Amino acid sequence: MDTEFAQRRRRDLMIAAAFAVIAALLPLFVKDVYVQNIMVLTLMYAALSQSWNILSGYCGQISLGHALYFGVGAYTTTILFTKFGVLPWFGMVGGGMISALIAMALGYPCFRLRGHYFVIATIVIAEIALLLVQNWDWAGAALGIEIPVRGDSWLKFQFTRSKLPYFYFALALAGIAWLVTWWLEDSKWGFWWRAVKDNPDAAESLGVVVFNSKMGAAAVSAFLTAVGGSFFAQYVAYVDPESVMGFHLSLLMALPAVLGGIGTLWGPVLGAVILIPLTELTRSFIGGSGRGVDLIVYGTLIVLISLARPEGLVGLFSRRRKEAAQ
Amino acid sequence: MTAETIIQSLASGLLMGLLYGLIAVGLALIFGLMDVVNFAHGEFLMIAMYATFFLFVFFALDPLLSAPFVAAALFVFGAVAYLLIVRFAVRAKANAGMVQIFSTFGLAIVMRGLAQFFFTPDYRSIPQSWLGGKTISIAGIFLPVPQLAGALVSIAAFAALYFFINRTDFGRALEATREDAGAVALVGIDKNRVFALGWGLGAALVGLSGAIMAIFFYIYPDVGASFALIAYVTVALGGFGSVFGAFTGGIIVGLVEATTALIMPPSLKSVGIYAVYLLVVFVRPRGLFGSM
Numbered sequence: 115m116d117t118e119f120a121q122r123r124r125r126d127l128m129i130a131a132a133f134a135v136i137a138a139l140l141p142l143f144v145k146d147v148y149v150q151n152i153m154v155l156t157l158m159y160a161a162l163s164q165s166w167n168i169l170s171g172y173c174g175q176i177s178l179g180h181a182l183y184f185g186v187g188a189y190t191t192t193i194l195f196t197k198f199g200v201l202p203w204f205g206m207v208g209g210g211m212i213s214a215l216i217a218m219a220l221g222y223p224c225f226r227l228r229g230h231y232f233v234i235a236t237i238v239i240a241e242i243a244l245l246l247v248q249n250w251d252w253a254g255a256a257l258g259i260e261i262p263v264r265g266d267s268w269l270k271f272q273f274t275r276s277k278l279p280y281f282y283f284a285l286a287l288a289g290i291a292w293l294v295t296w297w298l299e300d301s302k303w304g305f306w307w308r309a310v311k312d313n314p315d316a317a318e319s320l321g322v323v324v325f326n327s328k329m330g331a332a333a334v335s336a337f338l339t340a341v342g343g344s345f346f347a348q349y350v351a352y353v354d355p356e357s358v359m360g361f362h363l364s365l366l367m368a369l370p371a372v373l374g375g376i377g378t379l380w381g382p383v384l385g386a387v388i389l390i391p392l393t394e395l396t397r398s399f400i401g402g403s404g405r406g407v408d409l410i411v412y413g414t415l416i417v418l419i420s421l422a423r424p425e426g427l428v429g430l431f432s433r434r435r436k437e438a439a440q
Numbered sequence: 441m442t443a444e445t446i447i448q449s450l451a452s453g454l455l456m457g458l459l460y461g462l463i464a465v466g467l468a469l470i471f472g473l474m475d476v477v478n479f480a481h482g483e484f485l486m487i488a489m490y491a492t493f494f495l496f497v498f499f500a501l502d503p504l505l506s507a508p509f510v511a512a513a514l515f516v517f518g519a520v521a522y523l524l525i526v527r528f529a530v531r532a533k534a535n536a537g538m539v540q541i542f543s544t545f546g547l548a549i550v551m552r553g554l555a556q557f558f559f560t561p562d563y564r565s566i567p568q569s570w571l572g573g574k575t576i577s578i579a580g581i582f583l584p585v586p587q588l589a590g591a592l593v594s595i596a597a598f599a600a601l602y603f604f605i606n607r608t609d610f611g612r613a614l615e616a617t618r619e620d621a622g623a624v625a626l627v628g629i630d631k632n633r634v635f636a637l638g639w640g641l642g643a644a645l646v647g648l649s650g651a652i653m654a655i656f657f658y659i660y661p662d663v664g665a666s667f668a669l670i671a672y673v674t675v676a677l678g679g680f681g682s683v684f685g686a687f688t689g690g691i692i693v694g695l696v697e698a699t700t701a702l703i704m705p706p707s708l709k710s711v712g713i714y715a716v717y718l719l720v721v722f723v724r725p726r727g728l729f730g731s732m
Binding site: 176223226227228229230231233234235237238239241242245246248249361365368369372376377405406407408409410411412413414415416417418420421424425426 | 471528529533534535539541542543548549550553557560672673676680710711722
């Protein structure tokens with residue numbers, strides 16, 4: 115028997131497939147390198163925000179320190195490749211696994227904390243990591259590491275002539291992050307997480323192992339974030355502490371989900387599609403003449419949307435859909 | 441490392457710590473009142489520093505003289521920020537915690553953008569003031585005068601705040617609202633007014649510290665960010681909402697920072713503060729003086 119929920123899930127899957135096909139065809143029409151760059155970044159932030167959403171949206175553990183996992187992914191790939199000649203693909207998986215382990219090791223003490231104490235702990239831990247890497251001479255300290263060009267190939271995941279391979283990888287990454295969320299949403303984990311978010315004490319009393327649920331969410335979230343970090347390192351062929359571990363990254367991962375709708379399947383995608391092009395465009399069109407205008411636009415948007423639509427912009431669509439169904 | 445250098449740096453750590461306490465207490469006050477963390481707190485400090493700077497540039501007003509004006513201006517700013525933004529954020533029915541965090545974060549980003557736009561990202565400083573650049577020697581220990589003045593102002597402000605909360609009608613209204621915001625309405629206290637005044641008071645305190653910081657610190661659009669994190673750690677260390685906790689938290693943070701700077705490279709001096717925060721909350725998840 116088909117419940118309404120099962121129907122909705124199948125429809126989500128079909129919509130996602132349609133979007134993926136449309137996105138995959140976009141480069142046929144968009145040849146401009148500047149626009150292609152925005153498309154790559156949009157897909158990357160959609161993937162990152164989707165990963166962040168697993169821990170912070172579904173499970174309700176608001177992290178403002180995800181830059182740590184992004185940085186671990188970026189640095190693992192880069193260090194393994196430049197110092198030991200290990201292919202980026204191994205670095206990508208390795209970085210993801212290291213991040214997942216770090217997330218669980220940190221989660222062990224941190225998940226006892228609640229509310230603002232937890233949020234501040236995540237900020238502080240990421241900040242410690244940033245300071246340590248800035249002072250780590252072997253890893254390039256504050257200057258960072260440049261990834262040497264070894265010729266275009268999928269094996270080394272380097273492309274100097276075209277952005278398209280990166281675009282398709284970012285599309286795949288966003289798709290995988292979406293699919294993982296889609297799959298987890300209906301698994302026992304998804305139900306546990308929502309229970310933990312809504313009322314941890316009640317969840318515990320009903321037999322949900324709250325601690326393990328949080329650990330699972332943290333591991334999945336950190337793994338995917340680190341893969342995004344590895345990708346970014348390959349894409350810009352350069353890592354330095356501030357640009358792959360800075361606090362602004364933690365914020366940039368959270369914002370698309372916040373704008374689109376926290377703890378929802380489509381929120382991060384919708385948020386990224388609106389936010390990232392808007393940021394990039396304001397930065398290049400107005401940002402040059404009067405510095406700071408991009409921040410003003412961006413900040414105003416965050417204030418207005420979080421006040422006017424606390425459930426996120428996806429709320430607009432679901433309401434219309436509900437009305438159409440009636 | 442001689443005993444003298446240790447005493448020297450602990451003394452300056454203590455002074456800085458008292459100032460950190462003053463920067464952070466507004467945050468603790470607002471949180472205690474209504475369970476909201478103002479993530480634009482650092483930007484409040486930033487505009488206070490700019491206000492002090494421009495009062496100096498245009499009216500040749502010494503930071504010590506402009507401090508009351510800056511505090512008053514910030515009082516108005518804080519109350520307006522509550523009435524225009526936070527008042528609506530606390531009403532959110534969905535994702536309440538998230539809305540509070542991100543609406544004040546959005547405000548912080550706007551304020552930083554406006555500062556970059558109007559004041560440019562350049563670093564500025566007040567070249568000459570009554571206290572700037574002076575040191576005095578007490579029993580062989582050299583203390584920077586601006587920080588010493590800041591520490592004294594901080595102690596005075598905490599004493600005044602203590603008197604204010606415990607001895608005045610508004611202070612009692614504040615305490616009553618923090619105990620039970622619903623019940624105070626029954627005795628005719630307008631909750632929104634108390635909250636607005638609480639935000640004003642919290643902002644005025646950070647305004648006061650901004651005026652003093654402007655004497656000896658560079659002023660630039662992002663200056664709030666680094667102090668904001670220290671302020672959150674200070675408040676969380678003491679226990680959110682505890683005014684006394686912010687005072688002690690500030691002193692601890694100042695001393696830990698000074699000690700870390702003695703044994704580690706200066707670029708890592710914040711690591712000590714952050715590590716102490718983690719240690720404390722891992723043992724006491726609600727800070728030193730927070731209610732369990």
